[in-house]
Amino acid sequence: MKRIIQILATFIVNGYFPAIYKGGIYQGPMKRVCWPVLNCWGCPTAMYGCPAGGLQHFIGLQLIPWAVLGILGTVGAAVGRMACGWICPFGLFQDLLFKIRSFKMRMPVFFKFFKYAVLVIVAGLVVYKVGEPWFCKLCPDGLLIAGFPLVLFDKTGDLRALIGWHYYMKIGIFIFIILASITMKRFFCRSMCIIGAVYSVFNRFSFTKLRLNKDKCRECGSCQNVCPMDVPVYKQQNHIDCIRCLDCVYKCPSKALKYGI
Amino acid sequence: MKRIIFAIILAIIFVASIIYGGKLDQFTEIESTGSVMCLSCMGIE
Numbered sequence: 001m002k003r004i005i006q007i008l009a010t011f012i013v014n015g016y017f018p019a020i021y022k023g024g025i026y027q028g029p030m031k032r033v034c035w036p037v038l039n040c041w042g043c044p045t046a047m048y049g050c051p052a053g054g055l056q057h058f059i060g061l062q063l064i065p066w067a068v069l070g071i072l073g074t075v076g077a078a079v080g081r082m083a084c085g086w087i088c089p090f091g092l093f094q095d096l097l098f099k100i101r102s103f104k105m106r107m108p109v110f111f112k113f114f115k116y117a118v119l120v121i122v123a124g125l126v127v128y129k130v131g132e133p134w135f136c137k138l139c140p141d142g143l144l145i146a147g148f149p150l151v152l153f154d155k156t157g158d159l160r161a162l163i164g165w166h167y168y169m170k171i172g173i174f175i176f177i178i179l180a181s182i183t184m185k186r187f188f189c190r191s192m193c194i195i196g197a198v199y200s201v202f203n204r205f206s207f208t209k210l211r212l213n214k215d216k217c218r219e220c221g222s223c224q225n226v227c228p229m230d231v232p233v234y235k236q237q238n239h240i241d242c243i244r245c246l247d248c249v250y251k252c253p254s255k256a257l258k259y260g261i
Numbered sequence: 262m263k264r265i266i267f268a269i270i271l272a273i274i275f276v277a278s279i280i281y282g283g284k285l286d287q288f289t290e291i292e293s294t295g296s297v298m299c300l301s302c303m304g305i306e
Contacts, residue, residue, distance in 0.1 A: 027296040032288040042299020049291045053302070057294050058287065067282025067291065073275030077268050133301075142302035150303060162305045170304035207268040261265065 002086060002245055006095070009087035012047070014145060019044035020153075034068055036075045037088035038195050040139065043146030052194055056123055056133035072195070076202030080209070080238070084189060084196055085228070085245030090141050091189055095228055097181040106230060107184040111191040112241060119194040135194055137166065140174040185230045190241055200240035208261055210237040210244070216256035223248035223257065233257065 013035045016026035025044045034049040041050035051068050058065035075083055084091055098104075123135040136142060147170065154160050180187035189196050203209075212234065223233035226248060229241040233248045237257070249257045282288065300306050 025296065025298045029292065031295040032292040034291065040299070040302050041295035042297065042302040044298065046295070049295045053295070053299075054291050057290070065282070065287070066278045066285060067287035070275045070277070070279030070282055073278060074272055077271035077275060136299065136302045137304075139302065142299070143304050147303035147305065151305070159305055162300070164306070166301070166306055167304040202271075205264060205267055205271065207265060207272070209264075 002247070003092075003095075005086050006088075006092040010089040010092055013039045013087075013089060014043075014045040015047050016045045020149075034071050035087070036071055036083045036195075038090050038139070038141055038193055039088075040136070040142040040145055042136070043142060044150065045145065052123065052139065053133060053136055055194070056127045056135055059124060059127045060131040060133060062128060072198050073202075076199045076206065078207050080203040080206035080244055081196065081199040081242060082208075082244035084193075084199060085243030088189075090144075090193075091186065091228075091243070093144065094181040094186045094188060097178060098185055098228070100182050102182050105183050107187060107190055111187075114191045115193055115197040115200075118192055119197040123194045138170070138173060140170065140177050140188070143167075143170045143174050186228050186243075189243070190229060196241075196243075203238045203240055203242055206238075208244075208259065210242065210249070211258045211260065212237050213256045213258070216254045218254055218256075220253065223252055226251045 019025060023044070026047050030047045031041065031049055034051040034054050036051060038052055039048065039050050040046060041048065041053050051072055054068040055065050058068065118135065122138070126134045147167065151159055151163065177188050210233065217234055219234050221232070221234065224230060227233060228245055228247065229243055231239045231242050233242070244259065246259055249259050
């Protein structure tokens with residue numbers, strides 16, 4: 001069920017298919033709406049705005065991003081980080097990467113604080129100072145959904161002529177994230193995503209949350225094993241990294257977890 | 262109960278933030294910025 005919704009969301013948010021054969025980019029009223037997860041808005045098939053791009057756009061203009069903060073805050077206050085688990089295309093991409101059979105390891109704990117540094121320094125202070133969206137310049141999503149296909153199918157060669165150090169740097173970051181996501185669960189979401197960093201603050205206070213029936217819980221650890229964010233749910237139900245995908249609720253052998261108000 | 266009331270108050274504040282952003286034409290600004298192919302987002306410039 002979750003996978004179907006993730007796939008549907010990916011196609012809804014990147015649903016401007018004429019861009020693939022006609023070129024150009026979607027320009028319409030839907031772009032006013034920020035899809036509440038990471039999805040590059042400057043890419044041809046994108047139908048909605050990207051909150052990461054929106055935040056940086058207004059910070060770069062030295063304005064408070066009221067609308068984007070409002071969207072993220074409303075979603076966060078209602079369901080915490082749930083959007084990351086159900087409707088994020090880049091989250092789906094990482095979930096699929098982790099299914100590749102390979103050596104697996106747990107992400108070192110200090111990495112989970114790295115996303116807050118990225119939010120404050122790269123998407124905040126640097127953008128405020130230089131006026132350019134530096135998180136977007138480093139974000140692997142833009143390369144995945146636009147940079148690669150556009151360069152690959154570039155008939156005129158105009159785009160290929162513009163490739164330089166920035167493109168290769170992005171490829172380097174992208175390869176690093178792919179390798180990390182194959183070996184560690186949702187590496188980008190847990191360590192670098194600024195939208196996840198914003199939502200994570202709301203997990204403890206959100207309207208809906210996970211609850212554990214301690215009498216039923218046997219601390220078998222199956223919740224952590226199935227969790228795409230590697231959260232030890234039996235110890236902490238509303239951890240900053242919990243994306244409320246509810247895998248733990250459905251797969252708990254003693255049915256000790258519940259999600260609700 | 263406290264948490265639910267807090268979450269509702271937070272949501273009201275953020276909905277007000279969306280409305281205020283709308284009054285400042287921030288949604289139009291988002292539309293116009295997002296309607297341009299962002300080459301630097303793709304790593305091409």
